Amino acid sequence: MNIEEISEELEQEFGKPRNVTEENVRFMMSLIAEQANGKEVDENVPQPSLDALGMTILAVMSYQTTPWEELAKKPAIRRSLKYIAVRSKNHYDEVEALIKGLMRTHAKGLTQKMTLGFIKVIRAINMEEQSGKLIEYTPFPAHYEAILHGLHSLISGEHPEDAAAIIHCAIDDGIIYSTVPRALIVDEFNLKKSSYDKYFSRIHTELHDNDERIRRQGKGRMDDHRKSLRNAIGYTVKPDNEVYFYSRKLGRKNFFSIIVSYCRSIFRP
Numbered sequence: 001m002n003i004e005e006i007s008e009e010l011e012q013e014f015g016k017p018r019n020v021t022e023e024n025v026r027f028m029m030s031l032i033a034e035q036a037n038g039k040e041v042d043e044n045v046p047q048p049s050l051d052a053l054g055m056t057i058l059a060v061m062s063y064q065t066t067p068w069e070e071l072a073k074k075p076a077i078r079r080s081l082k083y084i085a086v087r088s089k090n091h092y093d094e095v096e097a098l099i100k101g102l103m104r105t106h107a108k109g110l111t112q113k114m115t116l117g118f119i120k121v122i123r124a125i126n127m128e129e130q131s132g133k134l135i136e137y138t139p140f141p142a143h144y145e146a147i148l149h150g151l152h153s154l155i156s157g158e159h160p161e162d163a164a165a166i167i168h169c170a171i172d173d174g175i176i177y178s179t180v181p182r183a184l185i186v187d188e189f190n191l192k193k194s195s196y197d198k199y200f201s202r203i204h205t206e207l208h209d210n211d212e213r214i215r216r217q218g219k220g221r222m223d224d225h226r227k228s229l230r231n232a233i234g235y236t237v238k239p240d241n242e243v244y245f246y247s248r249k250l251g252r253k254n255f256f257s258i259i260v261s262y263c264r265s266i267f268r269p
Contacts, residue, residue, distance in 0.1 A: 020064075020065055020066070020067050023067040023068075023069065024067060024068045024069075025141075025142060027067065027068050027069040027072070027081075028068070028081065028085045031078075031081060031082040031085045031086070032085050032086060034082070035082075035086050041086060041089075042086075043086055043087060043089075043090065043091070045079075045082055045083050045086045045087065046079065046083065047083060047098065048076065048079050048080040048083050049076075050098075050101060050102055050105055051076075052076035052077070052079060052080050053080050053098065053099065053102060054102050054105070054110050055074070055076055055077060055080075056071075056076070056077045056080035056081060057099070057102070057110060057114055057115060057118045058109060058110050058114065059071045059074075059077055060118060060121075061114040061117055061118055062114075068081060083095075084122055088122055092122075092123075095122060096119060096122070096123070099115060099118065099119055099122075100115070100119070102115050103115055134148065134176075134180070134184060134185075134188055135148075137176055137177045137179065137180040137184070138175060138176050138177065139174065139175075139177065140175060140243065140245070143175075143233075143235075143245050146233050146234060146245070147170075147175055147176070147233055149232075149233075150229065150232035150233035150234075151166065151167075151170065151189070151229075151232075151233075152189065153232050154166050154225075154228055154229060154232055155167075155189045155191075156189070160191055160192060160195035160196045160198075160199050161199040161202075161203075162225070163189060163191055163196060163199075164196055164199035164200040164202075164203055165199075165203055165221065165222055165225045166225050166228075166229055167180075167185055167200065168200070168203050168204070168207070168222065168225075169222055169225050169226040169229050170229060172222075172226075173226070173229070173230070173235075173237050173243065174237070174241065174243055175233070175235065175243060182196065182197060182200065203218065203222075206218030207219065207222075233245075234246040
């Protein structure tokens, strides 16, 4: 029995595992979307009071298995989370200073460890450039770090032809959109543009050649790359073309970088 069969058996018996962090991502995205005016996000959201912010941190850090959307049924928590989601992208220092202000209030039940832990969660917002714009070209932002790490581990130091083949496999499997700019791939993986363009175009031509023999040869060369890519990232593609990731966990380290990249991508002109 392989890992996919084991996973399916467990799901049949216990149901699909609940990934609270991914639910939190979707909720925070919805808060950002509420501030969209069509082209950009309106950052003019009211600053929460220290009492409201303290309640939010206490709730988030004390009930870590409870989705934030449920915690946000309290209006004060919802306003605080919306302020954090929207303002942290361009005004991180302001947000962190407000949170640190809580440590001087000695709020009952709110420990310094909780406050500092919460700061670590939102600090990732200020590191958005580390995520790169490639996240805008995957339908699976929750698995972005695994996708990026897998691609880098396979492409780093490889011949441009292999790099082009791996990207072709990623596009064909549906983990990267076909609209991803070649210039972005070249920059992300430190490739020579002329060489990458040449091999990418050659592979595309082979895979769509009118000669079945050439198409079969091209596909055969891609099979090993596809297998390596799926193993490196940890996913498979089912017969109905559904992409299934073996690991569904999303760490807080990547939580806000996903939100920031989402915000940047869906509201860009």
